[in-house]
Amino acid sequence: MLTINRLNQTEAKTIIDGAVNKANELGVPMCIAVVDESGNLIAFERMDGGKVHSITISQDKAFTAASARKGTHEFNKACIPGHKNNLFGIHTALGGRMCIVGGGLPITFNGSVVGGIGVSSGSPEQDLGCAQAGVDSFSKTYG
Amino acid sequence: MLTINRLNQTEAKTIIDGAVNKANELGVPMCIAVVDESGNLIAFERMDGGKVHSITISQDKAFTAASARKGTHEFNKACIPGHKNNLFGIHTALGGRMCIVGGGLPITFNGSVVGGIGVSSGSPEQDLGCAQAGVDSFSKTYG
Amino acid sequence: MLTINRLNQTEAKTIIDGAVNKANELGVPMCIAVVDESGNLIAFERMDGGKVHSITISQDKAFTAASARKGTHEFNKACIPGHKNNLFGIHTALGGRMCIVGGGLPITFNGSVVGGIGVSSGSPEQDLGCAQAGVDSFSKTYG
Amino acid sequence: MLTINRLNQTEAKTIIDGAVNKANELGVPMCIAVVDESGNLIAFERMDGGKVHSITISQDKAFTAASARKGTHEFNKACIPGHKNNLFGIHTALGGRMCIVGGGLPITFNGSVVGGIGVSSGSPEQDLGCAQAGVDSFSKTYG
Numbered sequence: 001m002l003t004i005n006r007l008n009q010t011e012a013k014t015i016i017d018g019a020v021n022k023a024n025e026l027g028v029p030m031c032i033a034v035v036d037e038s039g040n041l042i043a044f045e046r047m048d049g050g051k052v053h054s055i056t057i058s059q060d061k062a063f064t065a066a067s068a069r070k071g072t073h074e075f076n077k078a079c080i081p082g083h084k085n086n087l088f089g090i091h092t093a094l095g096g097r098m099c100i101v102g103g104g105l106p107i108t109f110n111g112s113v114v115g116g117i118g119v120s121s122g123s124p125e126q127d128l129g130c131a132q133a134g135v136d137s138f139s140k141t142y143g
Numbered sequence: 144m145l146t147i148n149r150l151n152q153t154e155a156k157t158i159i160d161g162a163v164n165k166a167n168e169l170g171v172p173m174c175i176a177v178v179d180e181s182g183n184l185i186a187f188e189r190m191d192g193g194k195v196h197s198i199t200i201s202q203d204k205a206f207t208a209a210s211a212r213k214g215t216h217e218f219n220k221a222c223i224p225g226h227k228n229n230l231f232g233i234h235t236a237l238g239g240r241m242c243i244v245g246g247g248l249p250i251t252f253n254g255s256v257v258g259g260i261g262v263s264s265g266s267p268e269q270d271l272g273c274a275q276a277g278v279d280s281f282s283k284t285y286g
Numbered sequence: 287m288l289t290i291n292r293l294n295q296t297e298a299k300t301i302i303d304g305a306v307n308k309a310n311e312l313g314v315p316m317c318i319a320v321v322d323e324s325g326n327l328i329a330f331e332r333m334d335g336g337k338v339h340s341i342t343i344s345q346d347k348a349f350t351a352a353s354a355r356k357g358t359h360e361f362n363k364a365c366i367p368g369h370k371n372n373l374f375g376i377h378t379a380l381g382g383r384m385c386i387v388g389g390g391l392p393i394t395f396n397g398s399v400v401g402g403i404g405v406s407s408g409s410p411e412q413d414l415g416c417a418q419a420g421v422d423s424f425s426k427t428y429g
Numbered sequence: 430m431l432t433i434n435r436l437n438q439t440e441a442k443t444i445i446d447g448a449v450n451k452a453n454e455l456g457v458p459m460c461i462a463v464v465d466e467s468g469n470l471i472a473f474e475r476m477d478g479g480k481v482h483s484i485t486i487s488q489d490k491a492f493t494a495a496s497a498r499k500g501t502h503e504f505n506k507a508c509i510p511g512h513k514n515n516l517f518g519i520h521t522a523l524g525g526r527m528c529i530v531g532g533g534l535p536i537t538f539n540g541s542v543v544g545g546i547g548v549s550s551g552s553p554e555q556d557l558g559c560a561q562a563g564v565d566s567f568s569k570t571y572g
Contacts, residue, residue: 038324044187091518102515181467234375245372
């Protein structure tokens, strides 16, 4: 039997709050999704003014980051046509649910991935900034 | 130009809190989704122990209720093979996103639908009870 | 932080072996899927002669049983047009991934669901018999 | 409660008429879609001779432009493999519904996006020209 650590609802809210604070600081209303270590949604908030397409993209970023155990921007840097790494095309997997646009990060606890956060509605750099703020909020409170 | 009223994030949280309180009273951890008047997700919470398939079903119930402007259980009662109402089959529309299982309710303000709530993880009766508690929480606070 | 119990690969193989033995006894080659407690696939075997459509259906049965924490045949008995339980329509949710055909069972350990098994290619009764044999094999070895 | 401005049907027809006039001028029969500010379809016209695949693409362009609040061609310029903006991959999101081919534009009124237009069947440049003609028709009549 495996024993798995998984974010709970209280922790998910702490993560979202951290991202919301950063989004308010940037002045960009965001969609923010938190998933568990299996990629399934725990909590979601569309700030007033968050974009409709970002509802799905934020969830897909969170899923990708939790499942792949790395930031979606890391896939982005490596997903280049003709590159010898043979990675190009990963972005169309799972009907496009694999999201390699920046703004998704895994949430780590005691060295293992326990969930993921995905943020969307700004530029990928802004999205990543808010995702990192969510991670930092978690680390500061529970690290 | 049309002028539309739409739930904001604060109101969505009030609705979710009402449903969570009822779920705790029932002892059934729920997935709870709130959508705007166009059926797009605003807020979502999977209580610790909420079921994975209910992540999607709660959103689909909220979407159906907001878009159809009635409870999903009302569709359920009318969706009967061979019935002269010719409604049977509505449950497979939109790739199954039309959800006629009980537990979805529209949110009404000043006589127009401004959003919807969908609840899933219990029996349809329990789900509907929690959705109603969400509606009541909204009415009590903003009615 | 939540602590979750999840089937490991060795246990999944024990479950599949139990189902395969029963399928051989029945003389019906089956598709057998085992998922974890989040509904994600751990192990799959299509016995020589197993049917192509059953590749998907066995996985959907296992997903449904693990997520809903009950046998798919239990949904089948309750999913009746016009029934006052308001459950009809559950079978088309998630694009039809919710599978209410008999043959899916949850796997339970120490009182919580740790995974699911889904079997397809025979009659629902045969499928359920093989799924039960998988559960029994697990209980006998690890119970 | 949020208050949202949304295109009405009369305005949508004005937008389509502007695009149709331009398409006739170019001699290219087009598919033209107008969506509301949430990305949901309000009006659609396939001119005699408009292409079948463009039925979907025009709608996806309109959805993308309304939701993202910018022209689809702007995404096109920025969606480059290996670019430091980390945006590549946005074009496969939402099962490919995010459309970054030129020909989608938001419709703006009093500084906020109230809808979108998407045009398809010609070259992206021709499509964009017709979309712009639709926008201009709206601005001239209601601006």
